[in-house]
Amino acid sequence: MRKVHLAPSILSADFARLGSQVEEALVAGADYVHVDVMDGHFVPNITIGPLIVEAVKPIAVRFGAVVDVHLMIAEPDRYLADFARAGADILTVHVETCPHLHRSVQAIRELGVRPGVTLNPATPLGALEEILPYVDLVLVMSVNPGFGGQSYIPTSTAKIRRLRAMLDVIGSAAELEVDGGIKPDNAAEVAAAGATVLVAGSAVFGGGRPIADNVAAFRRALV
Ligand code: DX5
Ligand code: ZN
Numbered sequence: 001m002r003k004v005h006l007a008p009s010i011l012s013a014d015f016a017r018l019g020s021q022v023e024e025a026l027v028a029g030a031d032y033v034h035v036d037v038m039d040g041h042f043v044p045n046i047t048i049g050p051l052i053v054e055a056v057k058p059i060a061v062r063f064g065a066v067v068d069v070h071l072m073i074a075e076p077d078r079y080l081a082d083f084a085r086a087g088a089d090i091l092t093v094h095v096e097t098c099p100h101l102h103r104s105v106q107a108i109r110e111l112g113v114r115p116g117v118t119l120n121p122a123t124p125l126g127a128l129e130e131i132l133p134y135v136d137l138v139l140v141m142s143v144n145p146g147f148g149g150q151s152y153i154p155t156s157t158a159k160i161r162r163l164r165a166m167l168d169v170i171g172s173a174a175e176l177e178v179d180g181g182i183k184p185d186n187a188a189e190v191a192a193a194g195a196t197v198l199v200a201g202s203a204v205f206g207g208g209r210p211i212a213d214n215v216a217a218f219r220r221a222l223v
Contacts, residue, residue, distance in 0.1 A: 004191045007032035009201030012148045026063040028215035039073035043146035050086035057087030084111035092116030095127045143180030148201040152181030164194025184221040
């Protein structure tokens with residue numbers, strides 16, 4: 001199996017103790033920090049912006065971890081430079097928010113950041129076909145974006161498998177990330193379908209268990 005990275009989503013962290021919670025996840029072996037940016041327009045919820053990216057960046061740097069920013073916002077082009085400046089290593093935009101997706105992807109790369117693209121559960125993979133050669137990451141949403149703690153949509157596994165085949169056909173080395181409802185219980189299924197980065201929010205920071213135990217449960221599920 002390919003190497004699979006764990007990307008804890010800080011959306012489910014305790015924001016009063018954000019730094020120590022991120023550090024705990026990275027000490028336990030996570031190697032991405034997933035930051036969910038929501039604007040109350042593209043998705044119903046409002047979350048966080050560049051200030052939080054800037055705050056977690058030095059912690060990620062200390063552990064050699066990737067700051068993975070998922071933009072669930074309308075008109076993301078307006079904010080790409082701000083997130084780049086704040087320290088994003090990956091900036092992922094939704095195809096549904098970018099009428100000129102190739103230009104958005106180019107703009108991200110010109111800012112020195114690795115570009116990612118993503119799509120909602122009901123958006124067909126065909127929407128990605130032309131952009132795949134230009135991106136470093138493709139994110140499959142396995143819940144409708146907006147909130148942590150939702151259930152994995154079961155048909156996502158077949159979608160991941162089809163996307164894996166599309167990437168392999170063009171010889172792309174892009175990461176295939178999956179986001180939403182990922183737990184130790186379904187992590188192996190998602191990885192076997194071809195994912196290389198698993199986002200997990202509530203399964204890492206929720207549930208009242210120690211973060212290190214939650215990360216260890218993912219590691220055990222992925223051997
Ligand atoms: C959903 C976000 C996810 C979310 C994942 O809109 O993009 O990253 O925080 O949370 P869980 O793992 O709890 O489904
Ligand atoms: Zn996300």
